[in-house]
Amino acid sequence: MRPAVQKAKAEEAPLFAKGVIIGCGLIGGSLALALRENGAVQHLAAVDSNPSSCELAVELGVVDAAYSTLREAVTDADLIVFAAPVRQTCELLAKLAALPLKPGCIVTDVCSTKAEVCAQAARLLPSGVHFIGGHPMAGSEKSGVKAANARLFENAVYVLTPPEGTDADAFAKLVQAIESVKAQVLVLEPAVHDRVVAAISHVPHIIAAQLVDQVMRLSGHPEHGGLYTKLAAGGFRDVTRIASGNAQMWRDIVLSNRDVIRELLVDWQVGVADLLAKLDESEGGGLQSFFHEAAAFRDALPTKLRGAVRSVYEISIDAPDEPGVIGKVATLMGIHGINLNGVGLIESREEDNGQVLLSYRSKRDMEQGAHVLLINGFQVYFRD
Ligand SMILES: NC(=O)c1ccc[n+]([C@@H]2O[C@H](COP(=O)([O-])OP(=O)(O)OC[C@H]3O[C@@H](n4cnc5c(N)ncnc54)[C@H](O)[C@@H]3O)[C@@H](O)[C@H]2O)c1
Ligand SMILES: O=C(O)C(=O)C[C@]1(C(=O)O)C=C[C@@H](O)C=C1
Known part of the structure; x- marks a missing residue:
């Protein structure tokens, strides 16, 4: 059972005296902006391997202070959020484990895969520090702190993956912080998260990139190559927007969830073979059913979750x-x-x-x- 959680209110005492965002890009910066705006964290610092991201984060008022070393940043922190790419996060967890941390400190992450990161945290972090994995189901193809947006998490599902025996107070406090940015918490097992998110995010990303790759190759055609980009309109742009995402981030995500993604791509191949067979049907009944069923399922997708700020x-x-x-x-x-x-x-x-x-x-x-x-x-x- 999830512990009862009270809503954070701006006039209430901050939930956390000192928070640290490790990796202050699109997601880390957006979370920082939202947490600061609603007063959930009193002093928020960032640590980022890119010095210009640190400078920019302070300049844009995303955080109160920025550090180039983990040790300086995490001293006395009672909330630590990893918001770097998956592989970097796994390496940084090992570094964090070697540092003196405030007893009772809550550590979380925003990575797009959960099994690997959570296993690494469970293996490395000392007892007395509460690790609860997280993944906000919101984002964009943009990256970097410049693209940060305090509204990014409003109405988004925010997955948390508390391990067995998670401290109820620590969990409740993290939930309260997440709900203060107007996201909706959903608790899942890491492996279940990775299986589902592979189908609705990771494989779609690969397929979007593959579609772009096909057109890119075709646009090298000596006679009418230029027409491909010229004619690319709403359909191609809508379905490939996500292919503009950060390549390093997506490499890490895909490698971290490769077993599930492999299964889904094999299933995709079966789907393509089936489509090729439907192309040969003279009346096109199979194609029509295929499009009809896809449209009906797509149309029945729940509208964006609208929770506390249901308006809309x-x-x-x-x-x-x-x-x-x-x-x-x-x-x-x-x-x-x-x-x-x-x-x-x-x-x-x-x-x-x-x-x-x-x-x-x-x-x-x-x-x-x-x-x-x-x-x-x-x-x-x-x-x-
Ligand atoms: N972009 C999305 O739509 C989205 C959505 C949800 C979750 N995520 C996850 O959030 C995380 C961050 O993604 P993002 O889109 O904010 O990427 P981003 O590129 O905008 O930001 C990542 C930041 O991490 C910093 N960084 C990299 N290595 C570091 C290290 N060793 N130490 C300190 N800082 C380091 C980078 O300099 C950068 O500022 C990823 O794990 C991603 O899987 C992304
Ligand atoms: O680009 C977007 O619109 C996204 O929300 C990005 C998106 C997604 O695939 O839905 C991408 C990766 C994340 O881990 C979460 C969200």
Whole structure:
């Protein structure tokens, strides 16, 4: 049973006096921003092997201080978060284990695979230090602290993998910190996590890269090679956005979960063979069923989890390359008395002109908002 957890409130005492983020890039920086913003950590430091990331993290106000050595950074820390790539995290865990740590300190990570990291932590970290693995199911193809975003974890599922016998108070405190960034905790066994996430994240990443690779090779064609990139529109861009992710990070993820990924790629080969057979059917009934079933399953995916901050009925519009589009939209909503809950640029999707996301608290507001935008010449997209 999960221990009862109270919500962190800004006016309450911080949950942690000193926190350290090890690896202050997209995810570490986003977590740092969110934890500082809501007052969950009183003093937050970063340690990063890249000196310019350290400088930038302080300059951008992501952390209070930055260090180049682990020893300096973790002294007296009561929360330590590993947010480096998987392989680096495994190596850093060994280094951390050799340092004097504050008794009762909570250590966690954000790595995209859990079995290897959790096994390494269990093997190396001393008793009296509480390790609880973690993985926020939110991110983007961008990397580095510059891309950090305090809102990244809102409504995202945040997996925790507490080992057997985890201290209930330590667990409750970590859950409270995660819920303070408006993410939703889901407890899983590391191996179950890795099996499921291989199918919904790791293999899709490989396939996106493979699709890009195919087009890259075709675009070397001497006569019409240039057409491939010229004609690449929404479909190709939507399905391959994630292929822009950091190569080192993805190498580590895939190597760390290679057994499950191998199984899924073999299954993928079976799927491709089956598709080739369907191509030879003259009436295309098999193809139609294949597309129909895929569309039905995709359409039935749960909408993004909306927990504490459930508001949200969303539409997006193309943002023309001209200033003031957000102001124009807000004004239109105001004139028509439509309650707009939030507005912002979509950073996780790559569109030619970028997109503006609009959220409403009710379906009615969203529908009225969409109508007003349509009659004012905006291209409106409904989001599931
Ligand atoms: N990008 C995503 O969408 C996403 C989502 C969830 C989890 N993750 C996981 O989060 C972790 C970080 O990913 P990211 O996207 O923030 O990557 P990133 O490249 O933006 O940041 C990683 C940071 O770690 C630093 N670093 C690397 N080696 C280090 C070392 N030995 N010591 C100290 N710092 C070191 C880098 O300099 C960089 O600043 C990875 O384990 C990744 O699997 C990523
Ligand atoms: O690029 C995104 O939109 C992501 O959320 C990235 C994504 C994913 O595959 O869903 C990538 C790796 C992570 O470990 C978690 C999230």
